[in-house]
Amino acid sequence: MNTEKPMIQISNVSKSFGDFEAIKQVSLDIPEGSFTTLLGPSGCGKTTLMRLIAGFYEPDAGNIYIEGNQVNGLPAFKRNTPLVFQEYALFPHMTVHENISYGLKLQKPSRQEAKDKVDAMLSMFGLQGLQGRLPRELSGGQQQRVAFARALIMGQKVLLMDEPLSNLDAKMRVEVRNELRELQQRLGITAIFVTHDQDEALAISDRIAVFNNGRIGQVGTPWDIYFKPQSKFVADFVGTANFMEGEIVAEEGEDHVVKCGILTLRVHRGDYLFRSGDRVTLVIRPECITILDKSTTGDNVWAGVIQKSSFLGRMIRYWIDASPFEWIVDDASPSVRGYLQGIVHLALDKHKIHLLPLEK
Numbered sequence: 001m002n003t004e005k006p007m008i009q010i011s012n013v014s015k016s017f018g019d020f021e022a023i024k025q026v027s028l029d030i031p032e033g034s035f036t037t038l039l040g041p042s043g044c045g046k047t048t049l050m051r052l053i054a055g056f057y058e059p060d061a062g063n064i065y066i067e068g069n070q071v072n073g074l075p076a077f078k079r080n081t082p083l084v085f086q087e088y089a090l091f092p093h094m095t096v097h098e099n100i101s102y103g104l105k106l107q108k109p110s111r112q113e114a115k116d117k118v119d120a121m122l123s124m125f126g127l128q129g130l131q132g133r134l135p136r137e138l139s140g141g142q143q144q145r146v147a148f149a150r151a152l153i154m155g156q157k158v159l160l161m162d163e164p165l166s167n168l169d170a171k172m173r174v175e176v177r178n179e180l181r182e183l184q185q186r187l188g189i190t191a192i193f194v195t196h197d198q199d200e201a202l203a204i205s206d207r208i209a210v211f212n213n214g215r216i217g218q219v220g221t222p223w224d225i226y227f228k229p230q231s232k233f234v235a236d237f238v239g240t241a242n243f244m245e246g247e248i249v250a251e252e253g254e255d256h257v258v259k260c261g262i263l264t265l266r267v268h269r270g271d272y273l274f275r276s277g278d279r280v281t282l283v284i285r286p287e288c289i290t291i292l293d294k295s296t297t298g299d300n301v302w303a304g305v306i307q308k309s310s311f312l313g314r315m316i317r318y319w320i321d322a323s324p325f326e327w328i329v330d331d332a333s334p335s336v337r338g339y340l341q342g343i344v345h346l347a348l349d350k351h352k353i354h355l356l357p358l359e360k
């Protein structure tokens with residue numbers, strides 16, 4: 001389920017600590033049933049925004065709405081927006097069962113009702129058989145699952161997560177994130193997730209809000225954030241990109257002709273509204289450049305000299321000098337050629353170049 005109805009609305013919210021403005025007039029709608037990730041470098045305000053939604057901080061200005069109701073001033077425990085942290089924050093002296101059922105206390109359920117609810121959570125999170133253990137007797141992944149189960153046992157419709165997977169090793173991190181995503185979709189939960197890991201954000205989210213210095217730089221689907229960044233900051237922060245400055249010198253057929261120093265490239269015009277004379281930044285992802293098997297001529301083809309390479313498992317990354325530019329190029333089928341050296345010829349599909357207005 002992923003309707004466009006907003007479950008949470010953040011409207012012109014600002015928050016300062018002393019003289020320092022950590023959140024600057026941020027507005028963001030979180031659709032019901034969606035998985036939204038707040039992504040950005042350290043100190044950009046992700047955790048602060050999360051704590052504002054959860055009710056641990058109050059905004060200095062602006063409003064927060066949950067299901068259409070303004071919640072400014074409403075204490076955290078009345079918001080039904082549980083927050084799961086990187087530190088699992090389980091009660092160390094309580095068993096898995098006691099930890100998970102903790103939130104039910106206020107409802108005063110019968111023993112059987114509590115057991116049924118805990119059993120349902122144990123099964124949902126693959127924790128069957130572990131209910132009698134203490135947190136220290138569990139792996140990191142199991143502890144984090146207990147933390148999720150504890151957060152959701154009251155049937156909450158919203159789940160806030162602040163770097164919840166950061167303490168897990170790489171493999172476990174991917175496993176738990178896939179489970180989390182599957183569960184969020186199955187239960188139709190509205191999830192907000194904080195990370196500074198771009199791969200994680202791209203893999204798990206319906207929408208990503210990229211933060212920069214207390215403001216949202218761009219909100220969009222992972223695809224748009226990666227392939228259609230609206231600023232150099234977003235393009236640079238999410239993934240790796242080659243950047244080049246250029247000027248549009250002509251329009252030919254469906255293409256812009258862009259002059260970048262000694263290199264002239266054709267860029268498919270698509271939806272761009274640029275005109276001849278406009279100065280632009282070209283954003284080119286490393287995997288969008290192809291290393292040719294043999295020299296050829298044509299549009300968007302040029303030569304360079306390999307400076308260094310790095311084997312990344314699923315590909316080899318090359319740094320290729322084509323003075324005055326140095327290109328980063330990812331070769332995803334290295335088995336065919338092994339490591340390349342010396343002069344190579346590069347080709348670039350005109351549809352795979354993204355244009356931004358040149359930032360001053």
Ligand SMILES: Nc1ncnc2c1ncn2[C@@H]1O[C@H](COP(=O)(O)OP(=O)(O)OP(=O)(O)O)[C@@H](O)[C@H]1O
Pocket residue numbers: 017020022040041042043044045046047048049196
């Ligand atoms: N309670 C506080 N008092 C003073 N300054 C704070 C407080 N909480 C956060 N800040 C400052 O506000 C800014 C944003 O912090 P925040 O924790 O929201 O960043 P973040 O994007 O979550 O970073 P990280 O990824 O490192 O956790 C930082 O400069 C931080 O030092």
